[in-house]
Amino acid sequence: MFFLLKQSEHIAEVYAAMTGEKRNRTTRNSTKTHAVGYLRTSSAANVGTEKDSDKRQRAAIQRYCKAVGFLIDDADWYYDEAVSGADPLGTRPGWSALMARITSNGVRTVIIEDASRFARELMVQEQGILELRQAGVTVLTAGGDDLTASNDPGRTMIRQIMGSFSEYEKARLVAKLRGARDRKIAETGRCGGRRKLSELNPDALKLARKLRRANPLNGKRMSFRDIALKLAAAGHVAASGKPLSPSVVKRLLGQ
Template sequence: MTTAVSYLRTSSKTNLDGDSAPRQRQAIEEYAQRNGIAVVKEFYDEAVKGADPVDARPGFQDLLDYLAGNGARVILVENVSRFSRDLIVQETGHKLLQNLGYELVPVDAPSHFTDDTPTAAMVRQILGAVAEFEKAQLVAKLRGARDRKSRALGRRVEGKHGYRVSSPELIREAKRLARKSPKTGKARSLREIAAELAQMGHTTANGQPFSASQVQRLMEAG
């Protein structure tokens, strides 16, 4: 039987005592029963706006932490708007989940994210163009900064090539901490890994612990 987790969201505190959460839960449970899916855990973001990025939501961060150490790969939501009401956030959030190997299913329209509709294609193309533009801008800024520093030092200064080159021990520790315990068979959550890395002195450039999505990328680094 396929296993999945469910994700619920209400956008304001006034919804907390209303019908929103029970309605979402019922729709997900009915879909799961019809399709032979076992919902193993529920995650709920209370009073979280639909335009908020998914990786900035506490409940969704907990969901990602759970999936990283669990066999479930499917996320069920009542409809697309429960995931996000913002089209850009929908597409970027879905892309994040795709890259992590997870499937997002709105139970009222299960093929929404797999249909190649003109709107979805347009948004993906726009996002791709924006990402390419931003990357080109960043590369140009970094190149200019290196050129200025090189002139000041009288020697060529080259840029960093990511943690894989600049901090291979960080990659090794992240992957070590992600392994399941030989005694219990359980794995640490992404947040637990980030906390332990911080205790070892491995933090972001701002001195903060890595986010769950950053830890996931560290573990996937070659």
């Protein structure tokens, strides 16, 4: 009996400690201001939780929240994947869902990594900020800047300068990529896209051309089907292991 009483006392102490800790966590969370997080990635190549862009943005926002006392629930993260910073906010699926969430739950603070995640073009940025300010929504960066502040001329100037710089960087990068693409086309005649079959298998092309030459005695040419069989005998087959189709041989020869 004494052992059972001791066990009961121990269980009661553990339960009290656990529920007390739970109450403490609830109390701590209730003192924090709820917010929503917004992430945006321009390139589809950088989309995904394992990619650096997602991790970097989320980590920066979480550090800021921890430092100043904001709380973002798991369901309150919104992500526009492969969406250009030049796109108007109203056309972004993630941002539209974020605004609907804010309207429904009363949260009035949006936190982003920096102004470029919000918009990369100054006009888009300023139009969006005006709309949010009128709706009573505050947009904060992980660096502590209030993008919707209207009573600080210095912040307004810095925000506009940063917006202009982001717009310039985007234009510079586009021009750089266009120049590289033009040089590639000038050198090789093409840039990007799928490689031609003749480029993938130059040996097959060489043999096919030889087989396709007209017979000097009668002027006849070997059929594409017969060429495919000859190519297969030489080890040039389709991915399935079967001979190339006549249409593929024709395309290989550029006919």
